[in-house]
Amino acid sequence: MADSASDIAAFVESVHPYDSLPRDELQRVIRRFEPRRLKGGSKIYALNEHLPGLFLIMDGSVEVRDSSDSLISQLFPRNTLGERGLLADGRAATNARALTDVLLLMLPAAEFTRLMSEHPVYSRFFTRGKSTEIRRSDLAFRKVTDLMSSPPIVCSPDDTVQEAARLMRSHRVSSLCIVKEGRLVGIITTGDLTARVLAEGLEPARTPISAVMTPAPVSLGEGALVSDVFNLMLERRIAHLPISEGERVIGMVTQTDLTRYQATSSASMVSELSRATSATEMSKITARIPHLLVQLVGGNHAHEVVTRLITDIADAATRRLILLAEAELGPPPVPYLWLACGSQGRQEQTGVSDQDNCIFIDDSFVESHREWFDRFARFVSDGLNTCGYVYCPGDMMATNRRWCQPVKVWREYFRHWIETPGPMAQMLASVMFDLRPIAGTAELFRDLQAETLERASRNSIFVAHMIGNSLKHAPPLGLLRGFATMRAGERRNQIDMKHNGVVPVNDLGRVYALMGRLTPVNTRARLLTAEEAAVISQSGARDLIAAYDLIAELRLRNQAAQVKAGARPDNYLGPYDLGEFERSHLRDAFVVVRTMQSALANGRAATF
Known part of the structure; x- marks a missing residue:
């Protein structure tokens, strides 16, 4: 966990909203951050304690719990904590502790307050869509249709127990809705098969479902909230709840659905990815992204929050593959930086994403290092493809040697694109202006980004071409x-x-x-x-x-x-x-x- 001044500066510059601050202001803010190392299990702050400032996680993971000790969230690098208390009365609204050894950057409360008052972009980031009230779980306020299994698996009351059991097996479900003339008349579960059929010695092939089902089961309408499901399941001590529209059953909610829904969060997926040992294992995690999309959209999160959380997963997958690649290939021969462009670079990924990436290599690179970088890029790119981030159809990937070059070559690329702004140069410049560092030595890009922006903005012909391209x-x-x-x-x-x-x-x-x-x-x-x-x-x-x-x-x-x-x-x-x-x-x-x-x-x- 490096915490030198240059490491902290490179990290803070890559985190929004700090990357939106004017250069002089950003340098001032970076100097105000105080690094704090804590061991896993250490308290960061407790409920109602006075907060010294805002905490930005640079390394490690943190958990936040409410007054009843219920888990609210797990936070990882680039996440902040403490802002809710600072936005309210200056006292912590939650409990926070380090799950692992962590490196936190603490921005003093007075500095946070000043930034909130002087910089609208900074203020919008911390206030847009946020409530000062800590809710125990956003899940409780979702509509039940966001997580129900649909359409429901049904059978007739005249079907036999054996037929029902086979139906449950073939669809891999733990319950069936019993429907007669389009109307819900009962429910049968695997527990009922055990307690009411096997334990009583009934013959499955001769016993009709109507003899062992739960008749006239309680159900909820499609407008119900998940909190209604929680309350009804606890009150009735049931694990399966039909969802109906009038007398017609339209879905089923089970305790497994609730558990799966709660487990599908960007934080849990990032955590799982950080421990995965292969691309195949990672692909089982990233396969849950469509369900995460449904969950986040159903929770009425702003689009920039949804795409940021989904992009965080791609970033975590990329970083894990990079670590796995280095473990297999050995340490890199010279420093490098892996960058994303396209929607991942802009942190705007949705449920449909290919991969766009490149590598900046330190200028000490020599061609004898090429084989390592070829194998490295292929390992990571193949792994991303396995995880569902398909190969870029335009070959804008680090596996293309054109996009895996020393910084001096990249500097020449940008110089040529700016000075000779033809159609291809405009297209490439547009892609590369969306670059964002993911892993490696961030200094390899920082100076080049500032230099390129200055050179490009001063070239009126290039700007005109960029406008035309837009x-x-x-x-x-x-x-x-x-x-x-x-x-x-x-x-x-x-x-x-x-x-x-x-x-x-x-x-x-x-x-x-x-x-x-x-x-x-x-x-x-x-x-x-x-x-x-x-x-x-x-x-x-x-x-x-x-x-x-x-x-x-x-x-x-x-x-x-x-x-x-x-x-x-x-x-x-x-x-x-x-x-x-x-x-x-x-x-x-x-x-x-x-x-x-x-x-x-x-x-x-x-x-x-």
């Missing part, structure tokens, strides 16, 4: 307040919420960051920082951020609905499947994006 993806607007949907094929009457939805805003954010020499990579953070730096006007930023939020959230909701329906999530949405209200607002959002594109093209970004 206008290639147009919002799907049609005539007469309609949408420009696809006209044929399996995607007929649908729109691409990635390439014609979020990508145009990604492109705008990238250009604003270039114009203002802004270091954030995340699109929303870029827009907020661009507003603060007056690259775009306050009204223009407000409208564009609102439009982006709506587009991104509808994209995620559509993916979650696809997962719940048993389909693979994708980026295609049928706008005419939406209600009139949502459809109208979506179109208005696309109009805002097009207007901002026009303003940028006409050189009016800062005045719109």
Whole structure:
């Protein structure tokens, strides 16, 4: 756990919202952080204690519990704790202790308060969507339809016990709903088969289900909350609960569903990944990402929270594969830095993601080191593919030697792209401006990033080309307040919420960051920082951020609905499947994006 000044600086610079602060301010804040080492099991703070400041986890893991000692969350590197108390009365609202040996960076309370008052981007990060009330579990406030098994497995009351048992075995379920003429009349569980059939010596092949089922079972409607399930299961001492719509059963909730739902969290998945010993083992963890997406969207989390948590899993998988690669291949011959670009680089991954990555190598590299880096890149990239992050169709991966080079080569790449801004150079520059360090020696990128932003922003021809490149993806607007949907094929009457939805805003954010020499990579953070730096006007930023939020959230909701329906999530949405209200607002959002594109093209970004 390194805690030198340079290590702390490199780490803090990579954490949002600190990466959005002006350079001078960032350096001041870095000096104010106080490193604190604690052994596993040590108390960090206790409920109602005065908080000395905000804690940023640099290494290790922490658990947070409420006043009844119920686990609220497990936190890992880059997570913060203590902000709720500081936002309230300065006293801890929870208990926190180190699960492992940890390295914490403590930002004094006075400094936190100053940043909150002087920097809107910083303030928004810690207040957006947060409540000062600590809830025991967000799960309790979810709708029951978010976790029920659907459709339910049913049988007739006239079926035999043996037929029911075989049905349960074939579907791998522990209960069946007994339905007669479309109406729920009973329920049978594996426990009933043991207690009411085997223990009583009944013949399964001759005994009808009606003789051993629980008749007229209690059920809940589709509008019930998970807290209603908890309460009813505890009150009635039952483990299976049908969910109905009128008299028609539409699903089943079991204690196993509740346990599985609670276990599916980004924190638990990151923790499991950190202990995995192979890519195959990791793939079983990342396979739960679609269910996590449903859970997060169902909890009404903001889109930037959902995509950040999903990206955290990709980061953890990448870092674990890097450690496994070094364990197999031996230590690297020279220092290196693994970076992500694309949606992972911007921390905007959804339920559909390929891999985009590269390696910066220290300039002491010689060609005799190439074999190690070839094998290293292949190990990590193959492992990511196994985990569901499929190979990039454009080969923007570290396995391509073009993207695994010493820093001096990368510096020449950026110089050439900026000085000779052709179409290919523009495309590559757009991808590489979204780079974010994942593991390795961060100093290999930090100076190059600042140098490239300065050089690029001073080249008016390059900026003009970048603006032109950002206008290639147009919002799907049609005539007469309609949408420009696809006209044929399996995607007929649908729109691409990635390439014609979020990508145009990604492109705008990238250009604003270039114009203002802004270091954030995340699109929303870029827009907020661009507003603060007056690259775009306050009204223009407000409208564009609102439009982006709506587009991104509808994209995620559509993916979650696809997962719940048993389909693979994708980026295609049928706008005419939406209600009139949502459809109208979506179109208005696309109009805002097009207007901002026009303003940028006409050189009016800062005045719109």
